[in-house]
Amino acid sequence: MGQQLLTVCVQIKGASMETVSENACFGGVQGVYRHRATSTGCDMTFGLFLPAEARLHPVPLLWYLSGLTCTHENAMTKAGIQAHAAAHGLAVVFPDTSPRGEDVADDAAFDLGQGAGFYVNATRAPWASHFRMWDYIAQDLPRILTANFPVEEDRQAITGHSMGGHGALTLAMRLPERFASVSAFAPIAYPSASDWGRKQFTAYLGEDQVQWAAHDASLLMQETGFRGEVLIDQGNKDQFLDLLRPEALAHAMAARRQPGAFRMQPGYDHSYFFVASFMAEHVGFHAKALAGA
Amino acid sequence: MGQQLLTVCVQIKGASMETVSENACFGGVQGVYRHRATSTGCDMTFGLFLPAEARLHPVPLLWYLSGLTCTHENAMTKAGIQAHAAAHGLAVVFPDTSPRGEDVADDAAFDLGQGAGFYVNATRAPWASHFRMWDYIAQDLPRILTANFPVEEDRQAITGHSMGGHGALTLAMRLPERFASVSAFAPIAYPSASDWGRKQFTAYLGEDQVQWAAHDASLLMQETGFRGEVLIDQGNKDQFLDLLRPEALAHAMAARRQPGAFRMQPGYDHSYFFVASFMAEHVGFHAKALAGA
Numbered sequence: 001m002g003q004q005l006l007t008v009c010v011q012i013k014g015a016s017m018e019t020v021s022e023n024a025c026f027g028g029v030q031g032v033y034r035h036r037a038t039s040t041g042c043d044m045t046f047g048l049f050l051p052a053e054a055r056l057h058p059v060p061l062l063w064y065l066s067g068l069t070c071t072h073e074n075a076m077t078k079a080g081i082q083a084h085a086a087a088h089g090l091a092v093v094f095p096d097t098s099p100r101g102e103d104v105a106d107d108a109a110f111d112l113g114q115g116a117g118f119y120v121n122a123t124r125a126p127w128a129s130h131f132r133m134w135d136y137i138a139q140d141l142p143r144i145l146t147a148n149f150p151v152e153e154d155r156q157a158i159t160g161h162s163m164g165g166h167g168a169l170t171l172a173m174r175l176p177e178r179f180a181s182v183s184a185f186a187p188i189a190y191p192s193a194s195d196w197g198r199k200q201f202t203a204y205l206g207e208d209q210v211q212w213a214a215h216d217a218s219l220l221m222q223e224t225g226f227r228g229e230v231l232i233d234q235g236n237k238d239q240f241l242d243l244l245r246p247e248a249l250a251h252a253m254a255a256r257r258q259p260g261a262f263r264m265q266p267g268y269d270h271s272y273f274f275v276a277s278f279m280a281e282h283v284g285f286h287a288k289a290l291a292g293a
Numbered sequence: 294m295g296q297q298l299l300t301v302c303v304q305i306k307g308a309s310m311e312t313v314s315e316n317a318c319f320g321g322v323q324g325v326y327r328h329r330a331t332s333t334g335c336d337m338t339f340g341l342f343l344p345a346e347a348r349l350h351p352v353p354l355l356w357y358l359s360g361l362t363c364t365h366e367n368a369m370t371k372a373g374i375q376a377h378a379a380a381h382g383l384a385v386v387f388p389d390t391s392p393r394g395e396d397v398a399d400d401a402a403f404d405l406g407q408g409a410g411f412y413v414n415a416t417r418a419p420w421a422s423h424f425r426m427w428d429y430i431a432q433d434l435p436r437i438l439t440a441n442f443p444v445e446e447d448r449q450a451i452t453g454h455s456m457g458g459h460g461a462l463t464l465a466m467r468l469p470e471r472f473a474s475v476s477a478f479a480p481i482a483y484p485s486a487s488d489w490g491r492k493q494f495t496a497y498l499g500e501d502q503v504q505w506a507a508h509d510a511s512l513l514m515q516e517t518g519f520r521g522e523v524l525i526d527q528g529n530k531d532q533f534l535d536l537l538r539p540e541a542l543a544h545a546m547a548a549r550r551q552p553g554a555f556r557m558q559p560g561y562d563h564s565y566f567f568v569a570s571f572m573a574e575h576v577g578f579h580a581k582a583l584a585g586a
Contacts, residue, residue, distance in 0.1 A: 024530065024558075025566035077565065080373040083573070237317065265317075272370065273318035280376070 017148065020045065026086035027052040030076065035144055039135035040099035046141065047076040047094035048149060051086045060155035060290040061091045061145065062283070063179075065137070065171075067162030068196075069115045072096045075161070078272040084283035090290070091151045095141055097163065099130035112200055118191075119167030120215050122204035131204060137171060138178075155293045157286035161185040161275050162244070163196070169217035169230075169249075176227050181289030183231035183282045185275045186238055190218040190245035218245070221252035230260030231285045233278045235268025310441060313338065319379035320345040323369065328437055332428035333392035339434065340369040340387035341442060344379045353448035353583040354384045354438065355576070356472075358430070358464075360455030361489075362408045365389045368454070371565040377576035383583070384444045388434055390456065392423035405493055411484075412460030413508050415497035424497060430464060431471075448586045450579035454478040454568050455537070456489070462510035462523075462542075469520050474582030476524035476575045478568045479531055483511040483538035511538070514545035523553030524578045526571045528561025 020032040028051040037044040053059050062085065064075050072094045075081065085092045098104075098117030105126040107113035117133035146153045158179045160168035165187025172182035191197020192212050205211040213219045230253065234246045250262045268274040313325040321344040330337040346352050355378065357368050365387045368374065378385045391397075391410030398419040400406035410426035439446045451472045453461035458480025465475035484490020485505045498504040506512045523546065527539045543555045561567040 023562055023564050023566040024528065024560040024570070026570045030566050078370050080376060080569070082566075083373060083376075083569070235317070267317040269316055271316050273316040273323050273375075276373070276376070277317070277319045 065164030
């Protein structure tokens with residue numbers, strides 16, 4: 001049986017936010033909340049796991065960005081992340097992957113439009129009015145979280161899967177003061193040179209590839225790198241290797257002498273069975289970095 | 294992205310079985326297989342996690358029976374069980390909860406018919422022709438598993454959630470030589486006295502309550518108990534407490550001096566967030582019993 005959804009409208013610190021559900025989970029609470037976002041101009045839903053420690057004091061915050069077709073829910077139910085977050089006393093936020101709604105533009109393809117925001121601010125019609133996922137993750141949602149929940153603004157880390165790995169890496173490298181550590185599971189690593197990237201960047205940002213570079217993990221790694229350690233896991237039986245282009249990121253990490261690890265995991269594919277298998281190590285990696293932050 | 298489904302028909306030891314998917318998972322393999330079942334007279338799908346050790350030698354087998362509305366897939370993706378099964382070197386099988394198909398009887402209610410087999414052999418029309426889940430779990434599927442996979446026939450344990458907790462407890466108590474240990478998450482504990490039980494037993498077995506007693510965990514506990522230890526976890530914020538009737542089982546366990554534990558977990562509800570929170574302890578409990586079996 002799924003959980004009963006108790007929808008309660010609450011007014012917290014002036015922001016209208018709806019509690020969609022709250023379930024006890026590993027001694028803490030797995031919540032789902034809905035709020036109006038100024039960046040995307042629509043209602044946005046996110047999941048937030050708070051460990052038991054959050055009842056006593058603010059806790060560090062780990063971001064988990066999801067991949068194509070996902071909502072806030074996939075990782076929250078399938079990644080097995082709460083066990084490890086509870087063990088380390090970390091909060092985890094699970095944002096949605098795009099604006100949503102009847103008045104929000106969409107495309108018949110699974111990899112463009114709703115469910116495929118690619119963590120950019122679109123500048124082209126019909127996307128520009130709502131598809132501002134960069135601002136949502138970088139500005140809107142952090143404000144909502146720090147204003148309403150016991151999470152530490154100055155201790156944050158970020159991870160993600162596939163398109164969410166791309167988002168985690170690009171956000172971490174471009175907001176170097178924000179995140180103590182970054183990791184990714186099978187990230188879209190070189191979107192400027194892949195059909196998972198060129199198609200979406202053209203639609204959202206236009207033809208000018210200079211605009212794309214700010215959203216390409218391999219190019220950013222080449223240009224700036226990351227101030228802390230970087231952990232990448234990639235399955236060598238991933239059915240999307242040709243689209244992810246992990247070799248470009250591995251090369252850029254090595255060329256820059258980027259501290260961290262790029263690991264090719266034998267036998268693993270692109271599924272959440274892969275993500276869950278290495279989640280303990282990713283959460284432990286972030287917990288260690290956050291403890292020193 | 295979901296995993297790619299590679300459907301391959303294989304002939305193994307004379308039984309026609311289809312591999313629906315196989316994903317690397319915690320060093321082992323999470324597989325999904327489909328086969329024709331003689332008991333239920335239809336195709337049945339099940340999940341099977343095999344840990345790394347299964348490449349070298351047969352491993353003990355833990356059964357996980359699911360609840361109302363579930364298929365083989367829910368626990369496989371949401372319970373976080375593979376991490377712990379891998380740590381202890383156990384296989385885990387995830388059977389479906391009923392026969393399925395267009396020619397299989399069904400009911401508009403979520404708690405009768407397909408997705409609600411209640412782990413009994415139906416004797417009444419229109420259910421009797423396919424709804425033989427007791428035989429499927431007790432005879433058919435064990436044969437399929439031991440014939441085709443490296444699992445140890447003489448080292449098995451069983452657990453389940455909700456309706457699956459009911460199934461686990463009744464199978465364990467009535468097949469005392471089969472299972473070294475039994476546990477349950479929020480089981481339907483006293484179906485003879487609950488709307489989760491009376492309705493289904495009447496439909497599947499008829500009005501004669503003598504037939505029901507063989508499928509009632511509290512009555513079986515009162516009559517026979519279990520030869521090993523029993524572990525029950527129940528959330529005290531479970532939205533279905535009135536239907537589950539855990540107090541009857543707790544009373545019967547205490548009255549019989551049944552070795553084991555009945556634990557009321559404060560704050561937890563009926564969801565998989567509850568199940569996942571205590572999965573490590575349940576798998577550890579079974580691993581210990583299986584090591585001594």
